[in-house]
Amino acid sequence: EVQLVESGGGLVQPGGSLRLSCAASGFTFSGYEMNWVRQAPGKGLEWLSYISNSGNTTYYAASVKGRFTISRDNAKNSLSLQMNSLRAEDTALYYCARGYTGGFDDWGQGTLVTVSA
Amino acid sequence: DIQMTQSPSSLSASVGDRVTITCRASQSTRTYLNWYQQKPGKAPKLLIYTASSLQGGVPSRFSGSGSGTYFTLTISSLQPEDFATYFCHQSYSTPHTFGQGTKLEI
Numbered sequence: 001e002v003q004l005v006e007s008g009g010g011l012v013q014p015g016g017s018l019r020l021s022c023a024a025s026g027f028t029f030s031g032y033e034m035n036w037v038r039q040a041p042g043k044g045l046e047w048l049s050y051i052s053n054s055g056n057t058t059y060y061a062a063s064v065k066g067r068f069t070i071s072r073d074n075a076k077n078s079l080s081l082q083m084n085s086l087r088a089e090d091t092a093l094y095y096c097a098r099g100y101t102g103g104f105d106d107w108g109q110g111t112l113v114t115v116s117a
Numbered sequence: 118d119i120q121m122t123q124s125p126s127s128l129s130a131s132v133g134d135r136v137t138i139t140c141r142a143s144q145s146t147r148t149y150l151n152w153y154q155q156k157p158g159k160a161p162k163l164l165i166y167t168a169s170s171l172q173g174g175v176p177s178r179f180s181g182s183g184s185g186t187y188f189t190l191t192i193s194s195l196q197p198e199d200f201a202t203y204f205c206h207q208s209y210s211t212p213h214t215f216g217q218g219t220k221l222e223i
Contacts, residue, residue, distance in 0.1 A: 035213075044204065044215055044216075044217050044218050045153075045161065045204055045206070045215040045218075046215070047206075047212055047213035047214065047215065050211065050213075059211040059212070060212075061212045062118075062212065095160055095161075100163070100166065101166050101167055101170070102149050102151060102166055102167055102208035102209075103151035103163045103165075103166035103167070103172070103206070103208065104151070104153075104161070104163060104206075105163045105166070105172065106163075107160035107161055107162075108160065109160060110160060
């Protein structure tokens, strides 16, 4: 069974940093592209970042480019999102999602990030 | 960026109804269009990928069609468990973008 489990969320002050992790199991992690997607409370979905299966290629949404960094460790079946210079508008539930023929076929349960003084 | 516009934003329907949700893209996404269902407090679930391919385990009452800039998600006969929010998602180019969602209510 495919499992994606996010962790690392919490309350952080504006300007602060957090590192989110996504532990993958139940599939060959190194064979799949991965993404981060967030959802602000009561709002829609926002794609944030993509990483290729090897980790050599990454893409970012304009809203987080230069502040967030996606990475992966295929040996540890782990995906990460380093988030710096956090703003109030970054408050959201953060999901990791597995890429599959363009769609995202498996999602974690999400980890909540709250940016507030 | 490709803008995705769903309609309607909300929809009231009854069990057994046939329902269609539309998604329009601001430019062509070919068939790189996916549909998700999200229930309260849960992660999105992939229903349809590449416009018309049914994800494994998804009931056949769900179907998708379209290409280019116009796409539809149809539920042929609504079941009680189908009341949820539905999102379209273009994966043709980065940044990936989602529609604003369609809330399907009883």
